[in-house]
Amino acid sequence: MNLKTYQETKLQHTENLKQTIVEAAAMLLQEQGPDAVTIRRVAEKMECSTKIIYNLFNKKDGLIKLLYLEGCKLLAKSFQSVKRQENMEDYLRALCEAYWEFSYNYPNYYQLMFGGAFSEFKPEEESIYATTTALQQFTQVITEAIEAGLIAEKDPQEVVCVIWASLHGLIHLYLGGHIESLETAKALYNKSVTKLIRTYMQSSTW
Amino acid sequence: MNLKTYQETKLQHTENLKQTIVEAAAMLLQEQGPDAVTIRRVAEKMECSTKIIYNLFNKKDGLIKLLYLEGCKLLAKSFQSVKRQENMEDYLRALCEAYWEFSYNYPNYYQLMFGGAFSEFKPEEESIYATTTALQQFTQVITEAIEAGLIAEKDPQEVVCVIWASLHGLIHLYLGGHIESLETAKALYNKSVTKLIRTYMQSSTW
DNA sequence: TACTCATAAGAAACAGTGTTTCTGTGTTTT
DNA sequence: AAAACACAGAAACACTGTTTCTTATGAGTA
Numbered sequence: 001m002n003l004k005t006y007q008e009t010k011l012q013h014t015e016n017l018k019q020t021i022v023e024a025a026a027m028l029l030q031e032q033g034p035d036a037v038t039i040r041r042v043a044e045k046m047e048c049s050t051k052i053i054y055n056l057f058n059k060k061d062g063l064i065k066l067l068y069l070e071g072c073k074l075l076a077k078s079f080q081s082v083k084r085q086e087n088m089e090d091y092l093r094a095l096c097e098a099y100w101e102f103s104y105n106y107p108n109y110y111q112l113m114f115g116g117a118f119s120e121f122k123p124e125e126e127s128i129y130a131t132t133t134a135l136q137q138f139t140q141v142i143t144e145a146i147e148a149g150l151i152a153e154k155d156p157q158e159v160v161c162v163i164w165a166s167l168h169g170l171i172h173l174y175l176g177g178h179i180e181s182l183e184t185a186k187a188l189y190n191k192s193v194t195k196l197i198r199t200y201m202q203s204s205t206w
Numbered sequence: 207m208n209l210k211t212y213q214e215t216k217l218q219h220t221e222n223l224k225q226t227i228v229e230a231a232a233m234l235l236q237e238q239g240p241d242a243v244t245i246r247r248v249a250e251k252m253e254c255s256t257k258i259i260y261n262l263f264n265k266k267d268g269l270i271k272l273l274y275l276e277g278c279k280l281l282a283k284s285f286q287s288v289k290r291q292e293n294m295e296d297y298l299r300a301l302c303e304a305y306w307e308f309s310y311n312y313p314n315y316y317q318l319m320f321g322g323a324f325s326e327f328k329p330e331e332e333s334i335y336a337t338t339t340a341l342q343q344f345t346q347v348i349t350e351a352i353e354a355g356l357i358a359e360k361d362p363q364e365v366v367c368v369i370w371a372s373l374h375g376l377i378h379l380y381l382g383g384h385i386e387s388l389e390t391a392k393a394l395y396n397k398s399v400t401k402l403i404r405t406y407m408q409s410s411t412w
Numbered sequence: 413t414a415c416t417c418a419t420a421a422g423a424a425a426c427a428g429t430g431t432t433t434c435t436g437t438g439t440t441t442t
Numbered sequence: 443a444a445a446a447c448a449c450a451g452a453a454a455c456a457c458t459g460t461t462t463c464t465t466a467t468g469a470g471t472a
Contacts, residue, residue, distance in 0.1 A: 035325060038429065049451045050431080060430065114382065116322055119241060120430090122383040131384065161385070162376075162398050169375025170368070176320065177328040178337065179367070192368050199405045244458065255422045256460080266459065326459090 018056050021046055022066045029067060029108050034117035037067070064112065064121040071109040072130035078102040079137045088145050089201055095138055096167060096193045100186070103171045114168055115175060135160060151200050163196050224262050227252055228272045235273060235314050240323035243273070270318065270327040277315040278336040284308040285343045294351050295407055301344055302373060302399045306392070309377045320374055321381060341366060357406045369402050 024045040028036045039060055043050045057063045078098045085091040103110040111117040113131075123131065132139075142163075143156040153159050170192055174185035230251040234242045245266060249256045263269045288304045291297040309316040317323040319337075329337065338345075348369075349362040359365050376398060380391035 039431085040429075051450055051452090054431070055449075111322075114379070114384070116317075116378075116382050117325065119323065128384070158394065158397065161379075161394055162372075162401065165375030165379050165394070165398065166368075166372040167375070168379060169371030169373070172322075172378055173320070173367075173371050173374060176322050178320070178334070188364065188367055188371070191364065192371065195368065195405050199401050245460085246458075257421055257423090260460070261420075 014056065017052075018066070021053060021056065022063070022070060025063055025067055026070055029112060030106070033108050034111055037064075037118075039063075059120075061118065061121040064118050065124075065127060067109075068113055068121070068123065068127050069130050071106065071113045072127075072134040074106055074109060075099075075102050075113075075134040076136070078105070079134070082137070088141055088148070088150060089197055092141050092145070092197060092201075093193060095141065096163075096189075096196075099164075099167050100171065100189055103175070107175060110171065111175060115172060135164065138164070145201065150202070152202065153200070159200060163200075166192055166196055220262065223258075224272070227259060227262065228269070228276060231269055231273055232276055235318060236312070239314050240317055243270075243324075245269075265326075267324065267327040270324045271330075271333060273315075274319055274327070274329065274333050275336050277312070277319045278333075278340040280312055280315060281305075281308050281319075282340040282342070284311075285340070288343070294347055294354070294356060295403055298347050298351070298403060298407075299399060301347065302369075302395075302402075305370075305373050306377065306395055309381070313381060316377065317381060321378060341370065344370070351407065356408070358408065359406070365406060369406075372398055372402055 021042060025037055025042050028041055028045065039050050039053050042063070043053055046052075053063065057066075078101055079095060082091075082094045082098045085094065108117075112121075139156055139160050142151065142159045145151040146153055146156055146159075151159065167189070170179070170185060170189050173179050174182070179185045179188070227248060231243055231248045234247055234251065245256050245259055248269070249259055252258075259269065263272075284304045284307055285301060288297075288300045291300065314323075318327075345362055345366050348357065348365045351357040352359055352362055352365075357365065373395065376385070376391060376395050379385050380388070385391045385394070
């Protein structure tokens with residue numbers, strides 16, 4: 001068993017502290033929305049001064065970034081709870097459904113990640129990478145479908161992006177109050193999913 | 207010629223004043239982005255106290271709403287500059303192009319209207335109506351295409367909404383920094399437009 | 413004409429934000 | 443033990459949206 005040096009213990013300690021602070025911020029985000037995520041309220045929850053947070057995260061967007069990464073994990077989990085299916089069409093549809101579910105279960109995370117709730121935060125390399133990783137299964141099934149000749153496209157990333165944007169567009173218009181009701185939004189979402197699958201997959205069923 | 211009463215003159219005067227303030231706010235929005243649109247800076251530009259703005263607009267979102275309506279006019283203008291074409295497919299594609307152009311020429315208006323730049327503002331009935339009006343030509347061509355049997359759908363509004371959301375999704379992901387470059391975004395946008403048209407219009411060309 | 417009186421605007425204040433500075437304390441190092 | 447350093451808390455700064463208080467201007471009335 002390798003003993004930890006002081007510096008290591010300290011580093012681990014600050015990592016623990018960082019994690020705890022992120023959790024406090026995450027609670028505020030989930031329970032009260034993006035506007036409630038202020039440095040002072042997080043500090044209050046942690047019963048410490050704001051200085052600590054600035055020492056650990058530099059600026060507020062440093063904290064927001066960790067929340068973003070946390071959101072990516074949750075999104076990945078949503079996708080992972082989708083059972084892999086033999087029929088690629090059904091699988092893709094299930095993944096689209098999972099994406100909707102994520103936005104429904106974590107609307108505040110969604111606003112933070114893709115809704116632009118924090119104008120001071122722009123995803124940089126690591127966040128982009130985390131997003132891509134979260135969308136892994138999407139990319140996977142599209143790639144397989146292309147390889148199987150089910151989708152007549154060359155670049156999987158391109159297909160993923162177009163589909164993702166379509167889904168995001170509806171969710172975001174809904175969250176922004178541009179679509180009257182949840183029911184309408186969901187109906188349009190389903191319709192859109194069907195259309196997307198029909199467009200990309202020249203499957204036997206159509 | 208009907209003389210105006212005192213109250214009427216006064217009303218007109220305050221309407222003028224409101225308009226001027228909105229113009230000042232619009233300048234700040236266009237030149238420095240949503241974050242620069244603060245009551246104090248608008249007041250500074252108008253060389254008056256903040257009180258006047260609160261007297262005229264009640265809350266900040268009252269001012270934002272007028273900027274939203276202003277944005278709808280600009281969007282409508284973008285669409286109106288598209289020449290009506292005989293070929294509905296080409297016309298629809300041109301309208302999609304005009305929507306992109308709007309987001310390109312007025313990114314700050316776009317963020318205000320559809321990007322959720324002001325979390326305090328949610329579009330209410332009048333703003334929704336203005337949006338629908340701005341998208342008029344979209345609805346028009348879709349309706350005509352349905353009537354002409356070119357699109358096998360029943361509800362034009364539904365089709366418009368799905369297309370709009372797809373376009374919005376890409377623009378918004380780009381503005382939010384989730385798509386690496388303008389070129390990539392535009393390429394995906396064009397691709398998406400083609401796909402949408404192919405999906406909805408069972409035209410002879412495909 | 414002179415005197416209320418109401419309206420509206422300016423200055424200042426309040427409560428909140430992100431962020432920094434200052435200061436004291438405690439710890440590490442020599 | 444003494445000197446150096448790191449770090450956290452309080453308070454301050456520069457902003458934000460919004461309200462209050464006070465004052466002046468101008469309309470209506472005696």
